[in-house]
Amino acid sequence: MTLLALEGLAKTYDSETNVLEDINFQVEAGEFVSIIGPSGAGKSTLLRCINRMVDINEGIVHFENTNIGLLKKKELRKLRTNIGMIFQHYNLVPRLPVIENVLHGRFGYKTMMQGLLSQFTEKEKRQAFFLLEKLGIAEHAYKRCDQLSGGQQQRVGIARALIQDPKLVLCDEPIASLDPNASQVIMDHLKSITSELNITCLVNLHQVEVAQKYSDRIIGLNEGKIIFDGPNHLVTKDR
Numbered sequence: 001m002t003l004l005a006l007e008g009l010a011k012t013y014d015s016e017t018n019v020l021e022d023i024n025f026q027v028e029a030g031e032f033v034s035i036i037g038p039s040g041a042g043k044s045t046l047l048r049c050i051n052r053m054v055d056i057n058e059g060i061v062h063f064e065n066t067n068i069g070l071l072k073k074k075e076l077r078k079l080r081t082n083i084g085m086i087f088q089h090y091n092l093v094p095r096l097p098v099i100e101n102v103l104h105g106r107f108g109y110k111t112m113m114q115g116l117l118s119q120f121t122e123k124e125k126r127q128a129f130f131l132l133e134k135l136g137i138a139e140h141a142y143k144r145c146d147q148l149s150g151g152q153q154q155r156v157g158i159a160r161a162l163i164q165d166p167k168l169v170l171c172d173e174p175i176a177s178l179d180p181n182a183s184q185v186i187m188d189h190l191k192s193i194t195s196e197l198n199i200t201c202l203v204n205l206h207q208v209e210v211a212q213k214y215s216d217r218i219i220g221l222n223e224g225k226i227i228f229d230g231p232n233h234l235v236t237k238d239r
């Protein structure tokens with residue numbers, strides 16, 4: 001089943017130069033796809049177009065046969081419960097405990113500021129612990145996020161993205177701030193948990209070797225254009 005389809009997508013920020021140009025690809029449910037390319041290639045922008053954090057200038061983005069360009073505000077909120085996001089800098093609330101950061105992935109920022117664990121049901125807490133256990137950080141559930149290492153914080157980021165049971169998770173340079181060991185732990189977890197929960201994964205990376213090790217398929221982006229799209233073994237290292 002095709003989960004995501006981009007047709008002729010173009011994006012400009014300042015209406016002068018295209019940051020993305022004529023982007024066409026489809027992603028099947030269950031695929032683990034890496035998007036690689038140098039800094040400034042347009043990788044972050046591409047992910048922002050897919051969950052409509054930014055408006056697109058041309059073309060169509062279909063998510064499960066819905067043209068997301070046509071969605072109204074309320075429908076967009078629903079779309080975003082189906083699309084989890086993972087960021088380079090984790091984007092957690094540092095002074096709040098791990099468990100609250102995870103649970104607020106379901107309810108958004110407004111409730112988060114109240115910082116009340118009691119507003120969640122036992123079932124919701126069990127679901128959060130299920131994810132934290134899978135990610136090996138359940139023992140840290142009640143620690144503040146700023147007491148954790150970068151790799152642990154990114155695992156909180158993964159749990160937060162998955163708590164809403166999304167169909168797709170978009171990961172924007174999830175390991176760019178981590179050392180090689182922590183990077184490996186994060187990629188291992190990302191790969192195994194998304195495959196176990198049957199979640200489609202689109203990951204921005206700039207290391208070709210990492211993309212080759214973990215993904216089914218690699219899309220190469222340069223200066224806003226797709227320069228490669230194929231199975232991971234076909235990508236050469238100097239690309």
Ligand code: ADP
Nearest residue numbers: 013014019037038039040041042043044045046
């Ligand atoms: P990547 O993620 O591959 O590093 P980005 O999508 O962040 O690429 O950026 C692609 C291009 O778009 C860059 O030239 C960047 O400066 C520009 N850009 C990104 N975000 C904005 C923005 N909010 N406003 C204007 N230009 C932007």
Ligand code: ADP
Nearest residue numbers: 013014039040044045048087088089172173176
């Ligand atoms: P990161 O390294 O976390 O991707 P960036 O430095 O690429 O962060 O971008 C930080 C923020 O600045 C993003 O929200 C991005 O949209 C915005 N941005 C990036 N490039 C530009 C630009 N050329 N003009 C305006 N905003 C930009």
